[in-house]
Amino acid sequence: MKEKILKLLSETMPNINFTASNSLVDDGILDSLAIVGVVNELSLEFDVTFDIDQLTPQNFNSLDAMAATVEQLLKEKR
Amino acid sequence: MGHGVVRRKFFYALGGGNGLRLPIGISFYTFQSLSYLIDVYRGKSEAQNSIINTGLYISFFPQLVAGPIVRYDTIATQLTSREHSFKKFSDGVERFCIGLAKKVLVADQVMQLANLAFSQHGSDLSAALAWGGMVAYTIQVYFDFSGYSDMAIGLGKMFGFEFRENFNYPYISRSISEYWRRWHISLGEWFRDYLYYPLSLGFAVKVRRRISPYFSKQTSLAIANGLVLFIVWLATGLWHGANMTFVVWGLSQFAFIFYEQHRKPRKETFMSFVKTFAVVMVVKVISRSDTLTYALDFYRSMLGLNSNPAIDNVAAYWLGQYKIAMMLGFVFMFPTVEKLNDLARGSKLSGAWEIFKAAAMVALFVMSAVYAIGGNYNPFIYFDF
Numbered sequence: 001m002k003e004k005i006l007k008l009l010s011e012t013m014p015n016i017n018f019t020a021s022n023s024l025v026d027d028g029i030l031d032s033l034a035i036v037g038v039v040n041e042l043s044l045e046f047d048v049t050f051d052i053d054q055l056t057p058q059n060f061n062s063l064d065a066m067a068a069t070v071e072q073l074l075k076e077k078r
Numbered sequence: 079m080g081h082g083v084v085r086r087k088f089f090y091a092l093g094g095g096n097g098l099r100l101p102i103g104i105s106f107y108t109f110q111s112l113s114y115l116i117d118v119y120r121g122k123s124e125a126q127n128s129i130i131n132t133g134l135y136i137s138f139f140p141q142l143v144a145g146p147i148v149r150y151d152t153i154a155t156q157l158t159s160r161e162h163s164f165k166k167f168s169d170g171v172e173r174f175c176i177g178l179a180k181k182v183l184v185a186d187q188v189m190q191l192a193n194l195a196f197s198q199h200g201s202d203l204s205a206a207l208a209w210g211g212m213v214a215y216t217i218q219v220y221f222d223f224s225g226y227s228d229m230a231i232g233l234g235k236m237f238g239f240e241f242r243e244n245f246n247y248p249y250i251s252r253s254i255s256e257y258w259r260r261w262h263i264s265l266g267e268w269f270r271d272y273l274y275y276p277l278s279l280g281f282a283v284k285v286r287r288r289i290s291p292y293f294s295k296q297t298s299l300a301i302a303n304g305l306v307l308f309i310v311w312l313a314t315g316l317w318h319g320a321n322m323t324f325v326v327w328g329l330s331q332f333a334f335i336f337y338e339q340h341r342k343p344r345k346e347t348f349m350s351f352v353k354t355f356a357v358v359m360v361v362k363v364i365s366r367s368d369t370l371t372y373a374l375d376f377y378r379s380m381l382g383l384n385s386n387p388a389i390d391n392v393a394a395y396w397l398g399q400y401k402i403a404m405m406l407g408f409v410f411m412f413p414t415v416e417k418l419n420d421l422a423r424g425s426k427l428s429g430a431w432e433i434f435k436a437a438a439m440v441a442l443f444v445m446s447a448v449y450a451i452g453g454n455y456n457p458f459i460y461f462d463f
Contacts, residue, residue, distance in 0.1 A: 012299050034339075036278040043279075044287060052276060055279075
């Protein structure tokens with residue numbers, strides 16, 4: 001899941017290094033505009049809908065965290 | 079309003095130009111009330127059962143008319159249990175004095191220069207006065223509005239409330255996106271949480287799904303998210319006033335932020351700060367002008383294209399008259415005090431610096447009172463929003 005997300009995001013947002021840190025949001029690498037880009041990409045690819053409460057720094061600080069959030073959404077869908 | 083700065087034309091427009099009068103600060107407490115209703119609807123906050131507490135939240139006087147927009151979830155527990163202490167009260171008084179001084183000693187002074195420049199026709203305006211007017215307005219609007227926020231936060235503290243900060247030295251920003259994380263923070267976050275995020279989660283995904291067969295992944299994402307950003311900045315412009323100047327102003331912010339998001343990443347340097355500050359000042363001319371034609375004329379005067387002189391006696395006299403307030407503004411709109419605090423901390427002079435600051439606070443208050451009583455007081459710009 002993590003590798004798949006990395007491949008997806010590096011294709012659509014090549015300007016951002018998603019492996020640069022495990023606190024992407026807190027380090028200022030991902031701002032709200034970039035988070036929205038990630039959400040759009042993941043929503044489309046995995047056919048899930050994010051909830052507004054899920055747009056927290058913790059959920060986007062690392063690829064692991066993003067993968068966990070997507071897994072959670074997929075589980076809820078089933 | 080007397081000095082004719084920015085007018086809340088939106089609601090006048092609703093009144094069909096018949097002079098429908100609306101209460102001051104309506105856009106602030108409307109947004110504040112909306113945040114309460116939406117948070118309760120989303121299940122983020124529990125509904126308030128006491129009409130007194132709800133009334134207090136909506137009508138708490140320090141920030142009622144010009145912000146910060148206090149979000150219900152940040153203050154819900156404080157409505158019923160607050161901690162009062164002498165320290166908190168004195169911190170509040172200090173903060174209030176700083177805000178009052180910003181308003182009376184800097185904003186209201188440089189305002190005279192800005193008003194003089196912006197009350198003249200392009201052809202009568204020398205280039206020096208146009209540039210001076212632009213810088214003066216840039217200083218005025220920051221000291222006016224952040225001064226009000228300081229006073230509101232200070233008064234809140236005196237009553238035991240902790241409000242979040244509304245400004246974080248916006249003029250040191252190295253991009254327009256950063257500027258909006260430092261200027262009028264409570265409004266930026268409001269639009270982010272109640273318009274930008276909701277539209278991005280649903281609408282933008284739908285738009286992208288629809289257009290993705292025709293474009294590359296990168297382009298379709300840029301279009302879908304760009305569309306949302308466009309809507310948000312159009313709305314932000316209209317919040318400031320339903321006037322073409324504010325529509326253009328909002329869309330210029332959209333254009334800069336969209337560009338910044340899609341340009342090649344670069345190292346931020348001192349030049350990034352200089353360029354950003356220049357853009358911020360130039361764009362402020364639009365928001366200060368009554369019409370787009372006037373703004374264009376003003377720009378032409380700055381460039382000397384209106385066959386106007388570079389400098390004349392009027393400009394020389396007025397720039398000289400307000401040079402001290404302009405310099406004070408320039409020094410304190412950057413984190414100068416913070417730098418001095420850092421230097422003093424841990425040095426031998428730290429005790430003396432604290433005493434000096436306390437004395438300066440008293441002096442600021444006395445001077446502000448003298449100036450205010452002297453009749454130089456003018457209402458806050460953001461009362462009109």
